[in-house]
Amino acid sequence: MRFTGSRMARAVALLAAVSMVASCGLPRSGPSKRELLAGSVEQDGDAYIVNVTPAVSRATAVQPSFGFSSAFQNAGLVGSDTLASGDMLSITVYENVKDDPLLGNTGQRVSALANVQIDGQGFIFIPYAGRIKAAGQTPEGLRQAITRQLEDQTPDPQVTVARVAGDGATVSISGQAAGNGVYPIEAPTRTLATMLAKSGGVAIDPGMAIVRVTRGRHTGKIWLTDLYEKPGLDIALRPGDKIVVEEDSRSFVALGATGGQSRVPFESETMSALEAIATVGGLSTASADPTGVFILRDEDEAIANAVLGRSDLIGDQRIIYVLDLTTPTGLFEARDFQVRDGDTLYVTEAPFVQWQKTLSAITGTTGAASNIANTANTGN
Structure with missing residues (x-):
């Protein structure tokens, strides 16, 4: 009786295991x-x-199509000496008089006006010459304008104008660039590629870098690798351009x-x-x-x-x-x-x-059931 009971218990355990596997979903990584x-x-x-x-x-x-619009690509190079609002100027006036110069003290023929900044409206102020439009002119053009304003008040004035470091013709570089900051547009850095080089390049894999340029209400972006492979994308920069280096997301x-x-x-x-x-x-x-x-x-x-x-x-x-x-x-x-x-x-x-999972589940379940049955038989 004990032997018959043991076989019956094992059979019941096997049927229970098969039934359980049939009614329960096996673990898997997703749909078949x-x-x-x-x-x-x-x-x-x-x-x-x-x-x-x-x-x-x-x-x-x-794939995503990046590029610059014609408004970006058709913009010419900014003159290396073109003045802009925010620029700082060094202006010197040489007067052809000894006793009573217009700008200097008695006996002072040379008057230096340092750190003259072009205001937000593009003007500078020169004593006795008044407000003079400077933004958009070259230093030579501004020199001639100042000379015209002073020549009626002092004989044969000689004027020099030099552009020094300032806040005028600049662009900002941010994001994943190697050197974030504000950079002046100078003769060697008037295009996108040269300005990025000036900032130290990018801090990420160049193959994953996207360069975005915002100018006013317009924005364009390109792959950095395309910038060096396609010369037409090396656009001329304008004062106020915002350059952002982004990593491909x-x-x-x-x-x-x-x-x-x-x-x-x-x-x-x-x-x-x-x-x-x-x-x-x-x-x-x-x-x-x-x-x-x-x-x-x-x-x-x-x-x-x-x-x-x-x-x-x-x-x-x-x-x-x-x-x-x-x-x-x-x-x-x-x-x-x-x-x-x-x-x-x-x-x-x-x-x-x-199939492997099913067999493994069945053999594992029936083994557990057999152990339970054997334990019960041992108890009898």
Whole structure:
């Protein structure tokens, strides 16, 4: 009776284990390949399933387009000696008299006016000459203007004007630049590239740096690498320009049977699906299904219509791009397909992994049940 009772207890334990595994979901990293494909529009889901081909890679190879408008690019170089509000000037007047000079004391033929600042309206004040428009002129033009104002009051005045350090023709540099601060526009630093060089360059990886320039109400931005590869982007600067160096903030999310599951920042201006997989440590050799690599994306209307060969789609469309790395050209397709900001890279588990988990759960549960039964029999 004891033997029969023991066998019955084990059978009951086995049935209980199978029932428990059947009724409870096994742990896994996400939906299976079959479950994802079941969400297609063709099966009343809300996502289009698209196998990646060379044509699909070409149609979706769209990256952020940066650049400067014509207003930035058509602006000429600021004259190296053009004066602006805030500039400090050193002005010297030589008078051709000894006894009663206009500006100096008796016997003083040379009068130096140091640290004369051009005011916010662009004017300076010179004794006996009054307010003179200085902003927008060169030092030579201002010299002639001062001479004209004084020549009727003192014989043959000789005037010199020199621009010294001041707050006038300057730009600000901030963000991820190596040297943040306010820099004067001088003869060697009248363009964006030379001004960045003057500030020490950037403090981040140049391949991830974006340069934004704000001028009044207008803003433009470019990749730093493009600045040095495309001379047309090396725009002329204007007083008051704000230059900000930013780090690329684009990222994608990696989930499923990959080497790491996280939000992953881009490491270059462009990133292929193959590079994205490598960035997160590759596919998990113990669990990944190389036929089930998916890129989930909200595709804009124009690209969605092009990819699906339609013209009736309106608004953003959910598209799941499928990569099968086991096909003869699978790795090439993954190399050519571009990942974009906000994408989700998802790798499904191989079917064998779920079988393994099921068997492991059953054997583990029945083993526990057998131990309980044996303990009960021992007690009898």
